Amino acid sequence: xxxxxxxxxxxxxxxxxxxxxxxxxxxxxxxxxxxxxxxxxxxxxxxxxxxxxxxxxxxxxxxxxxxxxxxxxxxxxxxxxxxxxxxxxxxxxxxxxxxxxxxxxxxxxxxxx
Amino acid sequence: xxxxxxxxxxxxxxxxxxxxxxxxxxxxxxxxxxxxxxxxxxxxxxxxxxxxxxxxxxxxxxxxxxxxxxxxxxxxxxxxxxxxxxxxxxxxxxxxxxxxxxxxxxxxxxx
Numbered sequence: 269x270x271x272x273x274x275x276x277x278x279x280x281x282x283x284x285x286x287x288x289x290x291x292x293x294x295x296x297x298x299x300x301x302x303x304x305x306x307x308x309x310x311x312x313x314x315x316x317x318x319x320x321x322x323x324x325x326x327x328x329x330x331x332x333x334x335x336x337x338x339x340x341x342x343x344x345x346x347x348x349x350x351x352x353x354x355x356x357x358x359x360x361x362x363x364x365x366x367x368x369x370x371x372x373x374x375x376x377x378x379x380x381x
Numbered sequence: 382x383x384x385x386x387x388x389x390x391x392x393x394x395x396x397x398x399x400x401x402x403x404x405x406x407x408x409x410x411x412x413x414x415x416x417x418x419x420x421x422x423x424x425x426x427x428x429x430x431x432x433x434x435x436x437x438x439x440x441x442x443x444x445x446x447x448x449x450x451x452x453x454x455x456x457x458x459x460x461x462x463x464x465x466x467x468x469x470x471x472x473x474x475x476x477x478x479x480x481x482x483x484x485x486x487x488x489x490x491x492x
Contacts, residue, residue, distance in 0.1 A: 272423075300479055302481070304483075311472070312424065312483045314480055314482060317479075357424070359423070367414070367429050367437065368429060369414075369416075369481065371423030371424050373421070373422055373423055374422070
């Protein structure tokens with residue numbers, strides 16, 4: 269069935285280090301892959317997304333890569349800061365549309381000063 | 382605030398009662414989505430509207446759940462005969478094209 273797996277579930281890094289979160293998806297028709305950041309008690313916030321016609325996208329310290337053949341996509345955060353600490357969710361839009369998002373289970377990132 | 386808004390933010394109810402939540406999307410957004418999020422999990426898709434038409438509904442959504450978007454603007458989600466397993470955060474999102482923006486959610490606690 270429709271599924272997005274996300275790893276790791278928790279990630280602890282020192283300030284200034286890089287963090288990488290990886291996701292795999294099952295629906296080969298998926299064409300849109302957003303990433304959300306959720307701080308405790310707050311709404312999920314869209315931080316970056318990528319569409320299937322692009323292999324990589326970068327926005328300042330954040331980048332996302334997509335490998336459609338392997339059905340993998342990853343979030344890369346460089347020069348991490350304490351304010352990057354949050355839960356990060358990957359998602360995939362299934363069935364070739366742009367409507368139904370299937371989310372991963374989340375990665376709790378802790379950035380230690 | 383021009384973002385997605387939801388009301389109420391918190392709801393405590395007794396098992397068996399009906400509850401209704403409201404979502405006001407970003408004004409120019411024609412698509413509206415409802416998700417449910419339990420502790421430690423990602424949001425789970427419930428249903429989706431384009432304008433006033435409900436175009437998709439999760440197979441996981443029981444008959445006790447119903448959603449409406451009568452004029453293509455705000456939406457309501459009703460849960461009838463609530464059960465303890467319905468306790469969760471109910472999130473609404475809206476989009477104009479692709480990017481979905483979430484509201485703050487309504488946290489439901491069923492006692």
